[in-house]
Amino acid sequence: LQKAVHSDPYAMVLGAFDILHLNGHDLRDIGCKARREILFGIIKPNSRIQFSEAMPGDAKAIFYLADQAGLEGIVSKRADSKYRSGPTSNWLKTKSxxxxxxxxxxxxxxxxxxxxxxxxxxxxxxxxxxxxxxxxxxxxxxxxxxxxxxxxxxxxxxxxxxxxxxxxxxxxxxxxxxxxxxxxxxxxxxxxxxxxx
Missing domain, CATH: 2.40.50.140 (Nucleic acid-binding proteins)
Structure with missing residues (x-):
């Protein structure tokens, strides 16, 4: 989860972008895209938890848009990658x-x-x-x-x-x-x- 606080201090929103466990089941050996589909399916509409949408396309163009919007960067993940803790080449954070x-x-x-x-x-x-x-x-x-x-x-x-x-x-x-x-x-x-x- 990633926290986002708006100008209203009581309007805190949590952004969810991955799920590793669900109801006692370990999901780390499932590919990233499939894990995100599971996550999307369990987040209720109008919840304080919002699903973090993927932005497919050219990474340089997406980074340019994020940089112009004043965001701190983007995270790129391989769609089929299994979750592994520690350093990995399966995901990359590009900072702005x-x-x-x-x-x-x-x-x-x-x-x-x-x-x-x-x-x-x-x-x-x-x-x-x-x-x-x-x-x-x-x-x-x-x-x-x-x-x-x-x-x-x-x-x-x-x-x-x-x-x-x-x-x-x-x-x-x-x-x-x-x-x-x-x-x-x-x-x-x-x-x-x-x-x-």
Missing amino acids: FTEGEFELLGVEREPGKAAFALLAEPGTRKYVGSAFITLGREMRERLWKRVQEHVGPPPEAMRKRPATQWVAPGVKLRIKHLRGDHSHIRHASLLGFSDEE
Whole structure:
């Protein structure tokens, strides 16, 4: 099941796209298309659970439409594939990314771990997620210098994070992230930052 929440917080809809067990029967050795036909047959009309329709056709064209609609990507499955847990070539998720500007709240650095930039909506200081700092060495050093020059208190709403150097407002970041819900940034990486005083 996949959850979809609309503007009305009470109008939550669950999207169903596969079924693995039914009434004590294991369906994993049945092909994907047949499993989905079983699933379609048990979802009642006007239910809060909606059947996730397949979109047959050219994968590139479908991905283009999903990307233009601001969706986070598409999942492609082989119609005759049996369900197997773990990595498999029977299904593929193609992710759609976009770029945006965010404000830097702080940098989290722990020895032996990747560094993260903590992100906020511009102008609000509202935390929306974190991004890997994947810059080259020179740019990382410039960013850390900026962080040291703009030390600030943690936002009131943020829990304590001992490995974080908090930053005063004003440092802007360019972030690549997965399309979708802008209130929670996912699969994000830092592309660059504003070096203006």
